[in-house]
Amino acid sequence: MNELGPSAPAGARNLVIVVLDSLRYDSWVAAQPPNLASLGPVEQRWSYASWTAPSHYNLLMGLLPHHSPQGVYASEYYKDDFLKYSERLGIEGIEFRKMLPSLYIPTYLRNTLGYRTAAMVSMPVLNEHTCVNRDFDAYELMPTHNDMAAMLDKLEFSDERPSFYLLNVGETHYPYALPDEDPSEWPRISGVHGVFKRLDDEPGKGDAREFFDQDKMRELQDRQIRSVEYVDGVIGRLFDKLPSNTWVIVTSDHGELFGEERYFGHGPVMHEKVFEVPFVEGMVP
Numbered sequence: 416m417n418e419l420g421p422s423a424p425a426g427a428r429n430l431v432i433v434v435l436d437s438l439r440y441d442s443w444v445a446a447q448p449p450n451l452a453s454l455g456p457v458e459q460r461w462s463y464a465s466w467t468a469p470s471h472y473n474l475l476m477g478l479l480p481h482h483s484p485q486g487v488y489a490s491e492y493y494k495d496d497f498l499k500y501s502e503r504l505g506i507e508g509i510e511f512r513k514m515l516p517s518l519y520i521p522t523y524l525r526n527t528l529g530y531r532t533a534a535m536v537s538m539p540v541l542n543e544h545t546c547v548n549r550d551f552d553a554y555e556l557m558p559t560h561n562d563m564a565a566m567l568d569k570l571e572f573s574d575e576r577p578s579f580y581l582l583n584v585g586e587t588h589y590p591y592a593l594p595d596e597d598p599s600e601w602p603r604i605s606g607v608h609g610v611f612k613r614l615d616d617e618p619g620k621g622d623a624r625e626f627f628d629q630d631k632m633r634e635l636q637d638r639q640i641r642s643v644e645y646v647d648g649v650i651g652r653l654f655d656k657l658p659s660n661t662w663v664i665v666t667s668d669h670g671e672l673f674g675e676e677r678y679f680g681h682g683p684v685m686h687e688k689v690f691e692v693p694f695v696e697g698m699v700p
């Protein structure tokens with residue numbers, strides 16, 4: 416114990432969780448990102464929630480996207496899944512019950528295991544005044560929603576204390592814009608820019624309900640794929656900055672709909688693609 420709290424166990428690793436907001440599993444696969452691939456094979460997993468806030472809260476409880484296992488009690492799955500934190504952190508004896516009663520990874524890492532805890536988030540819905548910000552030593556809503564590279568200069572690691580970082584990355588979120596792209600060039604979901612068509616524009620269709628133009632939807636997913644290609648370059652620079660004793664997890668908080676069954680985006684959507692997310696983890700390459 417010192418003035419900062421408990422001393423970390425010897426050999427404790429840094430942990431960095433990168434959440435590529437809204438990234439669909441198949442957009443990651445289409446992008447074939449080489450730096451992310453160097454972390455390990457990407458897995459298809461399932462988010463516990465269909466939008467940003469509950470999904471981040473859940474993963475900060477330690478419950479990362481799941482495998483949807485059949486024939487298992489949820490409580491058993493949670494327990495087994497949690498044991499993996501021993502490997503991730505390089506600390507023996509991590510157990511779910513040791514997180515009681517707060518059930519929050521930042522609390523456990525900081526107050527029990529002696530970590531420095533920090534978050535940089537891109538989505539305003541995760542801003543520092545929300546309940547997601549509990550037991551973080553540093554927590555910042557980034558000035559722009561789509562600039563992961565701006566996070567790199569702010570990363571701090573020390574030999575005294577292991578670090579936990581949550582990085583919520585927005586380039587992969589609608590409008591899938593790279594930081595140097597002029598906002599006037601961003602696509603807009605509105606009739607003016609023609610993402611919507613009206614069904615009664617179609618010959619033989621008398622129904623006036625709007626639906627999504629599939630060509631525009633494909634363009635939007637292509638933009639998300641391009642954003643993964645770009646972010647992968649930033650991830651490569653992130654890997655160069657991380658100390659060698661760092662465990663990295665890269666995943667998404669939820670998927671995105673690109674016109675399937677007349678859905679676009681995420682949130683109030685009940686569709687497989689809003690829960691399907693990529694997941695990869697391992698020691699920093």
Ligand SMILES: [Zn+2]
Pocket residue numbers: 436437466467468538668669
């Ligand atoms: Zn999100």
